[in-house]
Amino acid sequence: MHAKKDSLPANILASIRSRRKRLDAAHSEQKPRLDGTLIASYNVHKCVGNDRRFDPERTSRVIHEIGADVIALQEADTRFGERTGILDLGRLERETGLIPVPVNGMAKAHGWHGNVVLFKRGLVRDVHQINLPGLEPRGALVAELDLERGGALRIIAAHFGLLRHSRAQQAKMLVELMADKREVPTILLGDLNEWRLGDRSSLHTFQSVFGPQPLAVPSFPARLPVLALDRIMANRKGVVTAVEAHDTPLARVASDHLPVKAVVNLKRVEELSTKS
Numbered sequence: 001m002h003a004k005k006d007s008l009p010a011n012i013l014a015s016i017r018s019r020r021k022r023l024d025a026a027h028s029e030q031k032p033r034l035d036g037t038l039i040a041s042y043n044v045h046k047c048v049g050n051d052r053r054f055d056p057e058r059t060s061r062v063i064h065e066i067g068a069d070v071i072a073l074q075e076a077d078t079r080f081g082e083r084t085g086i087l088d089l090g091r092l093e094r095e096t097g098l099i100p101v102p103v104n105g106m107a108k109a110h111g112w113h114g115n116v117v118l119f120k121r122g123l124v125r126d127v128h129q130i131n132l133p134g135l136e137p138r139g140a141l142v143a144e145l146d147l148e149r150g151g152a153l154r155i156i157a158a159h160f161g162l163l164r165h166s167r168a169q170q171a172k173m174l175v176e177l178m179a180d181k182r183e184v185p186t187i188l189l190g191d192l193n194e195w196r197l198g199d200r201s202s203l204h205t206f207q208s209v210f211g212p213q214p215l216a217v218p219s220f221p222a223r224l225p226v227l228a229l230d231r232i233m234a235n236r237k238g239v240v241t242a243v244e245a246h247d248t249p250l251a252r253v254a255s256d257h258l259p260v261k262a263v264v265n266l267k268r269v270e271e272l273s274t275k276s
Contacts, residue, residue, distance in 0.1 A: 037149065037266050040068040040246065041189040041230050042259035043159070046075050047086050049254045050223055056087050062254045064096055066246050066261060070145070071098065072157035073116040074191045077109045079137075085110030092118070101127055101143045113139030115157045115190070121148035132158070132173060134166030140174060144184075151185070151269030158190040160202065167194055167202035175209050178235070185269045186235045191257065195227040203231075210235050219245050219258040230260045238268045 042063065047056040063071065077083040089110060093099050098118035103111055104127075110116045112129040125144040132138040140158035147153055156174060160167045171192075178186065188210065194202050203213055216228035225245060234240040246259040 036263040037070075037147065038066070038068045038261055039155075039187060039189065039232065039240075039264055040066050040071040040259050040261040041074070041157070041191070041232060042066070042071060042246075043074040043191040043230065043255060043257040044076055044087075045255040045257065046078065047255075050221075050256060051253060055254070058250065058254045060087060060092055060095075062246075062248075062251050062259065063092065063098070065248060065250060066259055067096075068098075068261060069121065069147075070117070070119045070155060070264075072141075072155065072189050073111070073114075073118070074157075074159040075114045076111055076116045077114045079114070083109040083114070089118075097121070101141065101145075103127065103129055103141065112141045113137055113159065115139055115141045115159055117141055117143050117155055117157050119143075119145060122146055125152065130173070130177065132160070132166075133169040134161040135163060136161045136166065138166070138170065140170075140190075142177070147266065147269070149266050151266050153264070153269055154184050154186040156186060156188045156190075158188065158192065160191065160193045162193055164196070164200075164202070167192070168205065171202040171205035175205055178209050185239055187232065187240060187264070188234075189230075189232040189260075191229055192231050193229055194231075195229060206233065211237065214240070214243055217243055217245050217260055219260050221256050222252045222254075222258045225258055230257055232260055232262045236268070239265055241265060 044059045047059045048054050077085050097120045101117040101124055123146040128142040130140040132140055138159055138161050140156055143155045145153050160170050210233045218225035218228050219230040220227045232243050240262045243262040246261050251258050
């Protein structure tokens, strides 16, 4: 008899059963920062927390907590009109050293369709702003970085739509975008809004480039995370390790998503960059 594969309901049930551990951890000290070059993704929910309070300062404090070297934010701008940025990026740079990857044609916005990439200690080689297909206005920001500690790295920061058909189109477009540059070490991260598994999932599309999906890390909803909507994946084995949620008392209330974070193996990135 073959063992049954883990189902989504089973994963949700396991997360609910571990709720007490997460609640107990809320009163413990924050875990130490992961060693190495840290990358993260965080849907900041337009700085509106689970208490329905608009608080950009609180969002900035979570970003400060994470301590990432590269971080992708989603929903960092207002959604309509001029899409005005809602974080104090100048103060964030002074306090964390993070600076935004520049985007064109968005005078008041922080990023592209709400996607922002911030980084420390490195140079920006190139930036591409991608309109993703679908009924909702969605996009991806592609940044090629030279990290100060060694290695060239492409970051694709994306926010997928709520509709399954749109997500399928968006995943296909990103895979096609990489068709001629698969040799470049690439990390895809963001709110992919995909909780489904199997062949009908938009995540299945990424297997041709990114290989088997890493272990899912529940990040939504922040108070009781059961769905792995936020993802970090690399197109080369060994580039990304130690993927986990940034689960702290402040993060649980600051947004409806928990941030997710991972360590980049810069030695591996440098090896791949030398070969490409």
